[in-house]
Amino acid sequence: MSRLIIVSNRVAPISEGGPAAGGLAVGVYDALKETGGMWFGWSGDVLGSGQPEIRLEERGPVTFATVGLVRRDYDQYYRGFSNATLWPAFHYRPDLLQFDRHDFEGYCRVNTWLAQQLVPLLRDDDVIWVHDYHLIPFAQALRTAGVKNRIGFFLHIPFPAPQVLLAVPPHRALVEALCSFDLLGFQTKPDLRAFCDYIVNEASGSVDTSAQGPSIVHAFGRTLRAAAYPIGVYPDEIAELAKAGEHDKPVRTIEATLHARKLIMSVDRLDYSKGLVERFRAFERLLEHAPAYRDKVSFLQIAPPTRSDLHAYQEIRLQLEGESGRINGRFAELDWTPIRYIHRQYERPVLAALFRTAHVGYVTPLRDGMNLVAKEYVSAQDPEDPGVLVLSRFAGAAHELTGALIVNPVDVDGMADALGTALSMPLAERKARYEDMIAQLRENNVSVWRDNFMRDLQQVSGDEERVANEAATG
Numbered sequence: 001m002s003r004l005i006i007v008s009n010r011v012a013p014i015s016e017g018g019p020a021a022g023g024l025a026v027g028v029y030d031a032l033k034e035t036g037g038m039w040f041g042w043s044g045d046v047l048g049s050g051q052p053e054i055r056l057e058e059r060g061p062v063t064f065a066t067v068g069l070v071r072r073d074y075d076q077y078y079r080g081f082s083n084a085t086l087w088p089a090f091h092y093r094p095d096l097l098q099f100d101r102h103d104f105e106g107y108c109r110v111n112t113w114l115a116q117q118l119v120p121l122l123r124d125d126d127v128i129w130v131h132d133y134h135l136i137p138f139a140q141a142l143r144t145a146g147v148k149n150r151i152g153f154f155l156h157i158p159f160p161a162p163q164v165l166l167a168v169p170p171h172r173a174l175v176e177a178l179c180s181f182d183l184l185g186f187q188t189k190p191d192l193r194a195f196c197d198y199i200v201n202e203a204s205g206s207v208d209t210s211a212q213g214p215s216i217v218h219a220f221g222r223t224l225r226a227a228a229y230p231i232g233v234y235p236d237e238i239a240e241l242a243k244a245g246e247h248d249k250p251v252r253t254i255e256a257t258l259h260a261r262k263l264i265m266s267v268d269r270l271d272y273s274k275g276l277v278e279r280f281r282a283f284e285r286l287l288e289h290a291p292a293y294r295d296k297v298s299f300l301q302i303a304p305p306t307r308s309d310l311h312a313y314q315e316i317r318l319q320l321e322g323e324s325g326r327i328n329g330r331f332a333e334l335d336w337t338p339i340r341y342i343h344r345q346y347e348r349p350v351l352a353a354l355f356r357t358a359h360v361g362y363v364t365p366l367r368d369g370m371n372l373v374a375k376e377y378v379s380a381q382d383p384e385d386p387g388v389l390v391l392s393r394f395a396g397a398a399h400e401l402t403g404a405l406i407v408n409p410v411d412v413d414g415m416a417d418a419l420g421t422a423l424s425m426p427l428a429e430r431k432a433r434y435e436d437m438i439a440q441l442r443e444n445n446v447s448v449w450r451d452n453f454m455r456d457l458q459q460v461s462g463d464e465e466r467v468a469n470e471a472a473t474g
């Protein structure tokens with residue numbers, strides 16, 4: 001059987017007991033620990049001087065191959081082009097997009113360098129699965145280095161509509177680089193459609209959707225496949241974690257301080273794509289328009305820090321601190337704080353147990369590839385007394401979790417109404433919605449995501465088409 005090689009920007013810090021905040025790390029680690037293989041990527045270290053060296057570490061069936069980045073590479077590849085250009089553009093925020101040609105050069109240079117580090121570790125029949133927007137040129141770099149293996153790519157974030165992508169100056173180079181993969185995976189059908197739209201209308205390519213399975217894309221002299229593979233979770237594992245922590249200290253503490261009030265809960269990296277400010281304002285609107293909820297409900301927002309050396313992230317933090325202070329100042333009582341805002345990371349089992357305690361899971365990103373928190377919240381519920389998920393229509397998860405109360409995250413009144421509906425929903429309706437969603441999560445868990453992608457990746461290559469592609473690439 002072929003070995004699976006996972007390549008992602010960041011390799012999960014497993015030495016700390018499992019991946020921390022970040023959906024890619026959670027999804028990929030869950031997928032890899034079952035099959036074994038190698039996980040290659042940046043260690044997270046930024047080196048002041050010296051030449052980064054590759055470090056190999058075996059953990060059970062998984063080999064971790066990590067490498068540090070020098071400061072200039074970190075600035076251009078990670079902080080710059082990946083997170084100040086691609087992230088905002090792909091999340092439909094061209095207003096936040098910054099572009100510097102040197103950063104793009106650095107992004108391509110680091111991709112080439114990382115690919116060169118991987119080449120000596122590869123065997124002929126390895127299947128390579130590259131993840132996310134940091135590594136769009138990775139297959140092109142491997143091909144240039146003579147690698148002929150099957151290479152797939154999964155985009156964890158949205159793929160924007162062409163009119164938005166055009167705002168990224170090297171959009172064409174990026175899409176051409178994507179076409180060096182054999183299989184492209186997107187979170188949802190709308191993302192796939194946006195990509196195909198670009199291929200047909202901006203790149204003079206063609207897309208054939210007539211056969212079963214992935215669409216066949218012809219562009220830039222290559223033929224590749226593309227399809228939607230919505231990432232999942234392991235719902236039963238999360239349910240067990242949540243149940244095991246039911247009587248642990250964090251849950252006891254929150255219950256003791258809630259005094260029988262209901263709990264609304266959110267967990268997100270502190271990112272402007274997650275819609276936190278709008279969410280806080282909708283909670284305020286609920287308290288404003290439905291005074292009966294005052295002193296009867298608390299909202300817990302856990303928002304661990306992320307990319308805090310970028311200006312846009314410092315801004316959103318300040319804005320959120322201002323909003324939570326203002327709303328609490330307006331409504332708090334001596335013994336009731338409406339919003340508990342915590343800018344810190346918690347252990348995964350603690351989060352699962354807290355999800356089970358919360359009456360409402362409040363997940364309202366402005367844009368999100370999938371959003372695993374929504375899936376984790378549902379998974380953690382007590383089937384006999386489940387909470388209600390309030391979910392943004394702009395999270396990829398909304399395409400599957402139709403038992404949620406679906407909201408538009410910029411409609412503050414609509415979200416306040418949904419919170420009121422969730423808080424007063426009768427048990428029978430809560431159960432029916434939960435059962436619908438948990439069945440969906442079980443059916444499309446993270447193994448199914450991985451297996452579907454791997455099945456299609458195994459099938460696309462090794463045929464005449466691949467030979468033609470090799471010839472086209474030279």
Ligand code: GDG
Binds near residue numbers: 022027267268368369
């Ligand atoms: C990207 C895409 C897509 C959060 N806080 C803590 C913590 N987390 C965990 C959550 C969840 C993960 O991090 C966050 O995943 P999301 O999917 O919600 O969001 P992104 O980080 O933006 O992930 C996203 C995902 O990739 C997968 O494809 O769904 O759309 O943007 O698992 O539980 N984990 C711990 N402590 C925390 O404080 N341990």
